[in-house]
Amino acid sequence: MTELGIVKRNITRADRAAVDQLAQYGVATVHEAMGRVGLMKPYMRPIYPGAQVSGTAVTVLLHPGDNWMMHVVAEQIQPGDIVVAAITAESTDGFFGDLLATSFMARGARALVIDAGVRDAKVLTEMGFPVWSKCVSAKGTVKATVGSVNIPIVCAGAAVQPGDAIVADDDGVLVVPAAWAQKTLDAAAAREANEGAKREKLASGVLGLDLYNMRETLAKAGLKYVD
Amino acid sequence: MTELGIVKRNITRADRAAVDQLAQYGVATVHEAMGRVGLMKPYMRPIYPGAQVSGTAVTVLLHPGDNWMMHVVAEQIQPGDIVVAAITAESTDGFFGDLLATSFMARGARALVIDAGVRDAKVLTEMGFPVWSKCVSAKGTVKATVGSVNIPIVCAGAAVQPGDAIVADDDGVLVVPAAWAQKTLDAAAAREANEGAKREKLASGVLGLDLYNMRETLAKAGLKYVD
Amino acid sequence: MTELGIVKRNITRADRAAVDQLAQYGVATVHEAMGRVGLMKPYMRPIYPGAQVSGTAVTVLLHPGDNWMMHVVAEQIQPGDIVVAAITAESTDGFFGDLLATSFMARGARALVIDAGVRDAKVLTEMGFPVWSKCVSAKGTVKATVGSVNIPIVCAGAAVQPGDAIVADDDGVLVVPAAWAQKTLDAAAAREANEGAKREKLASGVLGLDLYNMRETLAKAGLKYVD
Amino acid sequence: MTELGIVKRNITRADRAAVDQLAQYGVATVHEAMGRVGLMKPYMRPIYPGAQVSGTAVTVLLHPGDNWMMHVVAEQIQPGDIVVAAITAESTDGFFGDLLATSFMARGARALVIDAGVRDAKVLTEMGFPVWSKCVSAKGTVKATVGSVNIPIVCAGAAVQPGDAIVADDDGVLVVPAAWAQKTLDAAAAREANEGAKREKLASGVLGLDLYNMRETLAKAGLKYVD
Amino acid sequence: MTELGIVKRNITRADRAAVDQLAQYGVATVHEAMGRVGLMKPYMRPIYPGAQVSGTAVTVLLHPGDNWMMHVVAEQIQPGDIVVAAITAESTDGFFGDLLATSFMARGARALVIDAGVRDAKVLTEMGFPVWSKCVSAKGTVKATVGSVNIPIVCAGAAVQPGDAIVADDDGVLVVPAAWAQKTLDAAAAREANEGAKREKLASGVLGLDLYNMRETLAKAGLKYVD
Amino acid sequence: MTELGIVKRNITRADRAAVDQLAQYGVATVHEAMGRVGLMKPYMRPIYPGAQVSGTAVTVLLHPGDNWMMHVVAEQIQPGDIVVAAITAESTDGFFGDLLATSFMARGARALVIDAGVRDAKVLTEMGFPVWSKCVSAKGTVKATVGSVNIPIVCAGAAVQPGDAIVADDDGVLVVPAAWAQKTLDAAAAREANEGAKREKLASGVLGLDLYNMRETLAKAGLKYVD
Numbered sequence A, B, C, D, E, F: 001m002t003e004l005g006i007v008k009r010n011i012t013r014a015d016r017a018a019v020d021q022l023a024q025y026g027v028a029t030v031h032e033a034m035g036r037v038g039l040m041k042p043y044m045r046p047i048y049p050g051a052q053v054s055g056t057a058v059t060v061l062l063h064p065g066d067n068w069m070m071h072v073v074a075e076q077i078q079p080g081d082i083v084v085a086a087i088t089a090e091s092t093d094g095f096f097g098d099l100l101a102t103s104f105m106a107r108g109a110r111a112l113v114i115d116a117g118v119r120d121a122k123v124l125t126e127m128g129f130p131v132w133s134k135c136v137s138a139k140g141t142v143k144a145t146v147g148s149v150n151i152p153i154v155c156a157g158a159a160v161q162p163g164d165a166i167v168a169d170d171d172g173v174l175v176v177p178a179a180w181a182q183k184t185l186d187a188a189a190a191r192e193a194n195e196g197a198k199r200e201k202l203a204s205g206v207l208g209l210d211l212y213n214m215r216e217t218l219a220k221a222g223l224k225y226v227d
Helices: A018-034 A069-077 A097-109 A121-127 A178-203 A213-219 B014-032 B068-076 B097-107 B121-127 B177-204 B215-220 C016-033 C069-077 C096-106 C120-129 C180-205 C215-220 D016-033 D068-076 D098-107 D122-126 D178-203 D214-220 E017-034 E069-075 E099-105 E120-127 E176-201 E213-218 F016-033 F068-076 F098-107 F121-127 F178-203 F215-220
Strands: A006-008 A055-064 A081-087 A110-117 A132-134 A153-155 A156-160 A165-169 A172-176 A223-226 B007-010 B053-062 B080-089 B111-118 B131-136 B153-157 B156-159 B165-169 B173-174 B224-226 C006-008 C052-062 C081-087 C112-116 C131-136 C154-157 C159-160 C165-169 C171-178 C225-226 D006-008 D053-062 D079-089 D112-116 D131-136 D153-155 D158-160 D165-169 D172-176 D225-226 E005-008 E053-062 E079-087 E113-120 E131-136 E153-154 E158-160 E165-169 E172-176 E224-226 F005-006 F053-062 F081-087 F111-116 F131-136 F153-155 F158-160 F164-169 F172-176 F224-226
Touching: A018 A055, A018 A165, A018 A178, A055 A069, A055 A097, A055 A110, A055 C180, A055 D178, A069 A081, A069 A097, A069 A153, A081 A153, A081 A165, A097 A121, A097 C180, A110 A153, A110 A165, A153 B177, A156 A172, A172 A178, B014 B053, B053 B068, B053 B111, B053 B153, B053 D214, B068 B080, B068 B097, B068 E053, B080 B153, B080 B165, B097 D079, B097 E113, B097 F098, B111 B153, B111 B165, B111 E213, B153 C120, B173 B177, B177 C096, B215 E224, C006 E017, C016 C052, C016 C165, C016 C171, C016 C180, C016 E113, C052 C069, C052 C112, C052 C154, C069 C081, C069 C120, C081 C154, C081 C165, C096 C120, C096 C215, C112 C165, C131 C165, C159 C171, C225 D158, D016 D053, D016 D172, D016 D178, D053 D068, D053 D112, D053 D153, D068 D079, D068 D098, D068 D214, D068 E172, D079 D153, D079 D165, D098 D122, D112 D153, D112 D165, D112 E131, D158 D172, D165 D178, D165 E053, D172 D178, D172 E099, D178 F098, E017 E053, E017 E165, E017 E172, E017 E176, E053 E069, E053 E113, E053 E153, E069 E079, E069 F131, E079 E153, E079 E165, E113 E153, E113 E165, E165 E176, E172 E176, F016 F053, F016 F178, F053 F068, F053 F111, F053 F153, F068 F081, F068 F098, F081 F164, F098 F121, F111 F164, F158 F172, F172 F178
Parallel strands: A006 C225, A055 A081, A081 A110, A110 A132, A223 B007, B053 B080, B080 B111, B111 B131, B224 C006, C052 C081, C081 C112, C112 C131, D006 E224, D053 D079, D079 D112, D112 D131, D225 F005, E005 F224, E053 E079, E079 E113, E113 E131, F053 F081, F081 F111, F111 F131
Antiparallel strands: A055 A165, A153 A156, A165 A172, B053 B165, B153 B156, B165 B173, C052 C165, C154 C159, C165 C171, D053 D165, D153 D158, D165 D172, E053 E165, E153 E158, E165 E172, F053 F164, F153 F158, F164 F172
16 A cells, blocks of 8 residues: 555656746746746755756655665666655755766756755766755765655655656746646746747836826726935 | 726936945845845846946836736836836736847846746847846736835845945845945945955965854863863 | 864875775766765755865864864865864854965865865865865854864765875765775776776677677566566 | 736535544544554644534635635535635734634535634634634735635645545544545544544553564564663 | 844834734734735744744844843843844754743743744743744753844744744744734724634535635636536 | 774763762753753754663664664663764664664663664653653664774764763753763752752842842943943
């Protein structure tokens, strides 16, 4: 009756073309396009600034202090995947370092998202393998207890199904349900197209108050100006 | 009987010339010059390292998850201002991004200080608009409930009056009461002038114990040397 | 009956040659080599990325909000030392800045490790004096109450004896008991030598599952593959 | 494309008889029976000690600082339900007090589980309406933005489907998938039946080492006794 | 140019009769009556449940790890006062215990509110002297550095002027500006009077949706019911 | 070269008579008597209020998410001992429940101090077995990796040697080095004897300012009274 101890090999990944195009819009725009849901908690931070990626989720559930399943999930990675790792309880251990990153990259993984710690931060940065994690920690782990691969997980407050689209950048990590990938992409593109004109007007000194016609609604909501 | 729903248009800003010169001394020196009060909590961090600014505070009080008042405060910005934003309750949402930054810059704002989250961190960095915040988060906000602009607020543990001087750098954010701007500047300058000689002596190997004549007081306080 | 108020002048430092060679292997590798003990908590972060050092610990115990003993410990520094500072209670104050760093560098210190805050982060970065700390804070301190120098302390969850070897990099801070320095170095070197071949195999696409012969043990532990 | 703004009226609740019997075994036992998954984070605490309940989940997703949907979810409550509330972002506001509790009790709710704050803690205790929450806070909320009712949510790190069984006591809050209710109950009962004999033996001084035959495995795992 | 080192003897206290009547309404009701401002952060907790008090603030600003000013503030207490203590930086030390409580009670203090730790929790509970604090800690403090008494402070995120009204119960701590005491009292009384009828209706099964006529506004805001 | 995998059977316990008498003075008094060192972090809280104990430490170091060593340490318990448990990394799992408590009590243990979580809080309270812990959590653990028993550990920021005296009550947990037990007891008794007279004077309205002759030193330190 447990979800632990299972590796699901066949998962349905979100549409590759749609997923691949999500990265360019960034997490904030895609999150808005999707209706402001699906974000991981803001404690998830990139180990180095500037990376901006999208990919399909392969999921792994690990036991605190035990990274055995990292080797199991490696085999399930396909090019374009992002590994999303949850732990069955709060943990800050370093589950992942440069050797595993070498293996993940060889399999075609684009990034790791983990609700725990990673190590070899400097080498990972040099390798250009982006990781979003709760912390950096050298704390080593054992290989003693099995978890699961490609089951539904909760990572940093967000539900993730294997095959979902993941978008990650300096603003955080977003989960786009696989079935929403294309329409979310369309909505993000539309939103972005719309922002150029706004940006120009705001840059010229036009106020959002006027650009978005907020003055009347604000007054109705009770806003008062005093001197 | 509420403080919510008010925009104060006329505020008295701290002396511009004094405020503008505070930046060069940095937060740590000005904080010491001022008598070691007025600092925001150390969880307030710059979104990119190296920025060092001073300016006059325009304040805004927002509702959690609602950034409507950001557009209202934009209109009250004058060149040389720093927007200081507090939320009526703990919040990590992303209240501010590149579009609002474009607007704030067009109005002459030098920085944003916010006791919550911001987004578009990468673009803000490229734009060179410095932000000190509690966190970075893509979490979008609504525009539904009014707050206030240019009322006294508490931001990250520090009381801020509209018009106060704000100094911010990699060491954190400091609030200098408007009436103290000039004398704080003088004290900071005096302190800085005094540090060059000290630095040279310390660099040459002279100990602080001798430079500051601490040995006798330490002995009186009970310090004992053992082998 | 107190441990406060004592400066121990003569301490036995870990073997210099061994200590100096530890830095090259980095915290994660040395931590593994040592048997996965001795790490400080992961909230200890470098004020700038990329520094990688090893040295011998001189320890200092301070009172919250009081950095008087920083001047006392400066005198006990010998070239190759790393100052390790603990506070008698939780504190985020800025106990250390560029003047003290100038003094520490003049004495030959390689780094500071402090379970509290530091300030002048920007200048320390320019000086190239690495610090691992709980936070950055401009908050000034007084000089009123004595602590101790070169007594056993607990810093960020790790027990430190004066003279122990300290290794620190982007992955955190590690304490190697003085008596273990050489054998830990040997084990780290052996471990590192072993990793090159592994890295090549993993980079070529060989899985850890096969490289480490995990498939049978995983199956015995109950792991099941499903489609 | 949003999950916000939806109230699902017809949900399939876990088997009533099974759900009702889960409470007696308590969270720790049911969690073990279920395979050590499904627990909410340990920051979820009861507002008063001693309550021990089970029920079927009706879920609600709210906006930070906005408790409008609490009134919407009230209508969907059936006797034996437990309301499980998530917020779209971190929030500590007081979303729930004695008036809402009066309404929930009138509808037959057994408890509230909320990943945020509640207020009127004293009155709720007197009313005997148990709440598990992140904190207690008097902070009032607005009623301006819609959320959803009876959609899948993540609450305090656990995925919850409407209709799932919830078990809560002083040890925390557990989510049992609806389809697992009966078998989890059976496993919990079996586990409990088995514990009486163990407890007697341990009380008589028999060691777990012997009761569970651990000595040999420990020795194999490398445990050494020294004097 | 510092705010440290000052004891203000004459302060204007909020109207006694109004202040004394605030307690009966409790923090949540008074906070609503006041317009949802003035609350301290929810980490401020009572050391024992059930206390519900109101009083006039005498303020004290202390240095971390130093409780000297607690003895200074004792002299400024008048019957009906509540001492509100802030620290110049984050601190969890135990600034207050049973001896100081004895002195405070002899002076007529009704409670202590402190953004730090207290000790002798068990004895304080037996004495019936209520304290709202950030934590309980036995950590002793020194008496070496002066702070101030009866200056404006920020305590747990709320600005407090000497003489303001303080209301505290199991839901937290509220600051009512002195000038607002009577009108806040009136508004709280009106609110309370209004709640009895609501409670009865809700208890009879009437929904808030109908009692507050929310259905139409919810529909306008986009809420949709699905089966 | 690891500290893991060792059980030390023969340890020297602090003088039984001295240890047993420490409890009556409580943590705050003994901590002062000892010179204000040795306290664990204030996040260590009792699972129920009112317990006040002292005993001799048997120590155990566990792996995150793995309580195997709890059974090993049980055998090393002698009447009058308190088990002090540290984890090699941050963990909130529930390492201990009613069955282990039954075993510990049968062996004569007086309490458990653990820098992690415990479960069965309600039953432990009914059994009257006091526990000081970081949290309460039902999260189950595995039995797969060995740790050590009766080695020096760091628990919640305090260094603990096997055999040290432990004092715990509602104010927290204190470690008294075994060699200091008797003199600490004497100092605590002296301190307590001295407090009765002080308490009476303070209760009669005498101020600490006068009782401790602070007025002159305060004035010298710069304290100024203003109206």
